[in-house]
Amino acid sequence: MLNGRDPRIDFFRGLALIFIFWDHVPHNPLGQITLRNIGFSDAAEVFVFLAGYAAVLAYGKILQRDGYWIASLKILRRAWVLYVVHIFLLAMLMGIVFFANSHVETRDLVEEMGLTHFVTHPQQALTDELLLRFKPNLMDPLPLYIVLLAGLPLVLPLMLRNTWAVVAVSTTIYLLAPWMGWNLRAIADGVWYFNPVTWQLLFILGGAAALYSRQARPVDTRPLRRQPMFVAATLYVLMAGVLTLSWRWPQIHDALMPSVISDLIYPISKTDLSPLRLLHFLTLAYVTAKLLPGRDWTENWLAQHTCRMGRFSLEVFCLGVVLAPLADMINAMAGDALAMQLLTAVAGAALMGLLAMWLEFNKRLDQSLKAGVHAG
Template sequence: MLNGRDPRIDFFRGLALIFIFWDHVPHNPFGLITLRNFGFSDAAEVFVFLAGFASVLAYGKVLQREGYWMACLKILRRTWVLYVVHIFLLALLMGIVFFANSHVETRDLVAEMGLTHFVTHPQQALTDELLLRFKPNLMDPLPLYIVLLAGLSVVLPLMVRATWAVVGVSLVVYLLAPWMGWNLRAIADGVWYFNPVTWQLLFVLGGAAAIYSQRPREPEKRPLKRQPLFVAAALYVLVAGVITLSWLWPEVHDAVMPTALSNLLYPISKTDLSPVRLVHFLALAYVTAKLLPERGWTQNPLAERVCQMGRYSLEVFCLGVVLAPLADMLNALAGDAMAMQLLTALVGVVLMSALAAWLEFNKRLNQAPRETTLNR
């Protein structure tokens, strides 16, 4: 840990933001190397799990230091900030998409982005926006985070004092939700694309991991190959990767995939966080945590830039949402030329990194006068 903060958390949050941006730009060549192409889960699971980890770690300390009501107040204040950002970001996104659509003649970007509801029913769309029911493409993670963070204000004390009881209740709700049809209402698909009733389990597990990481534990002395849990997790990640890669060749996949396994595996629901997705992410996270040390490897310049993006995940995520349709527009105007696709993907990441660097510089600039005043 570095000042009580594991740099791996910031690194993988930043990496998830890069992957989300690349995945959101159609036909982006860099989208072929993102997490979704090598397993059942993708960057969304990373984002939600680490959001739970960081939230419980931060507000758990406030709970211990200042009490429940102050922790609850700060959580709800942050939730309100996220809600306001969501409203502003959606308005900005619509303006950009309408602008892009006026320049791209070969595609209907308004329909592709799920903004038809606003065109046909503008007054109702504004109401649905305020109620988090109108969520165009690219906007789904932020409303999910708003709901999950608001729920944390209720369960945080139990989370700290009876972690596994909260995890148990969360697991039961997760298992019942698809069977009972629990979800929140939304425009277009009728329900939320990221069902908060099921995705809450990943958020809770992230919080449980944060609490566990703060407790002293004996280091594992056995080599990794003699740790059954690690071996099982690594095998699952490997098999999931092979199956996912086989999707690139449907004929080969259909020929080698046993029918019984296929019936058990499919469909893999992202909306309800299918168990195979959940287990894949948990296995991947466990293997990664075992293989990568807590410090050292994140101190090279490139990794530090990614960590910096992770520390300002909200701002960087919002910029990525805005940049995705702009990159798509430029790619379409260039006839989806490979050179332009590579350029927009790289420039987008550079801009996201530049924003994080500016926010870091601005933070230090604001801290300097306070430190000077205290030293007088």
């Protein structure tokens, strides 16, 4: 039976949201400490994996309790809410970017944000927006989540019965997609930046991890250095970190990287979720889970605030999307001064945390009012 909410999932969802915000602000110094700088994967993989983890936990419990049709109805209702949020968020983002562009003379923020299609073909852009084909920069994760969640009713019952069969089919589709050219249409380069046909595997693996975590299994009590899988995963994470850091110095990278290996591993595609990216995220998640067992470490003040952001991930993500161009505008108007860049990065993350606090306060207030009504 599926039950309980794991605060570690909320923590890493919240951390991923902070990293996504920092990564979306150009020249942000705090963007140098996010996941994309220490390996092949980044916060997008964390977001999608944990979305699958949380979705299977939540809706799997509903399916077991209320049946398939109720669970499917709630999944599709949530997907519809996300779709409506996407439409309104895109409209708000365009307004903010046009406003910011009027205050920044040295750059064309409209072009940088991928909004040229709306300026040149506004009527077609509105149609493409409704069909999820018009996705400016910063907006890609939400349409991906909408599509993945909308497809969950097709696989959730099968996952609860035979998880590994679903994982096997998902993996087969993932491997065939780049070779067969499977992707959804979009404007600009013609395909989705996050290919749902490949990224679905990470969503499915998140759901499989949720089901696996609820199973009783023996605990490996050996020291970590004597666990071969942990050692191998750690070595891969370290190797990926060193290689990623070497990209900052192309001459050193080219001198140390044999052309045979370079031709084999590059390009490391984010669109199709390259196997190297997927493997890096999975090994990083495994190493992190081994190094941070239990839940006690989530009880400190900072972790609790991060967990709260993860519990309200949709609202916090949306705020991060609209804050990023505003932070970029303020930084540009200040001449990209380091102090201002740090201030906007920290202030933005703080505002995201305050929004989560406000949402939790309102949720608790509603619950107390309902309890009072029932008591009366």
